[in-house]
Amino acid sequence: MEVEITTEEKILIAARKVFIEKGWDGARMQEIADNAGINKALLHYYFRNKEQLFKRVFAGIVGKLIPNLNTIIQSEQPIFEKIQAFIDAYLDFLLANQELPLFVANELSRNANLIVGAFEENGLKPMVGQMVMEIFQAIENKQIRPINPAHLLMNIVSMCVFPFMGRSIFQKVLMQVPEEMYQELLKQRKKEIYEMVYHSIVL
Structure with a gap:
């Protein structure tokens, strides 16, 4: 049976x-209304302006990732298992939303406050x-070598995100591989990043 979606979902x-x-x-409220199959007045009834709508859309996307990552962070898993679970969850999200990294990077370069506001106003922390x-505790317990946790987290995020952001360069210039292979x-x-991270921090 076909499930009917609400006007707000449309x-x-x-x-x-x-x-x-x-x-x-470049986005226009009229175009959004047209794509949703409603008139602009009804669109403004649900969302009073473009900023409110943008933040709701962004929160709807990222809201699928942050709670999952926080569950992993709060788990009782050993540090290496936690790092692997973090990488797996992040990459699963990116694989399901491959257009998002470049979109976010573009918007951050134009209006960082809009993206930051979307995180803050929706409790996506x-x-x-x-x-x-x-990480500091793992260093103290001599499970991993001394490392600045900020660099470790930036390395993990960067290695996950950049192949999606720079896919045109990787796929069409540097490697010249078809879509299926990419x-x-x-x-x-998942495996490659975890192994690189593991070997860079293990004692």
Whole structure:
């Protein structure tokens, strides 16, 4: 049986499509309304302005990632298992939302406050502080070599994100591989990143 979606859900689906394709600056409320199959007045009834709609769309996407990462961070797993679970969850999210990293990077370069506001207003805060404390504890327990936790976290995030941000360069210039092969490389990143991280911090 076909499930009927609400008007609000139609708006959010249409808005995501337009924002991803056109960016914040290029997106127009009229185009979003047209894509949702409603009139502009009804769109403004649900979302009074473009900023409110953008933040709701962004929160809907990232809201699928942050709680998952926080569950991993709060778990009782040993540090190396936790790092691997973090990488796996992050890459699973990116594989399911491959257009997002470049979109976020573009929007951050234009209006960082918009993205930051979307995180803050929707309570989307990764528990980085707890992860940092666990890394310091692992150093003290001589499980990993002395390392600045900020660099470790930036290394993990960068290695996960950049193949999606720079896919045009990697796929069409540096490696010249077909789409199917590039997707396979992206899936292999879980193992490759974890092994690089492991060997860079293990004593």
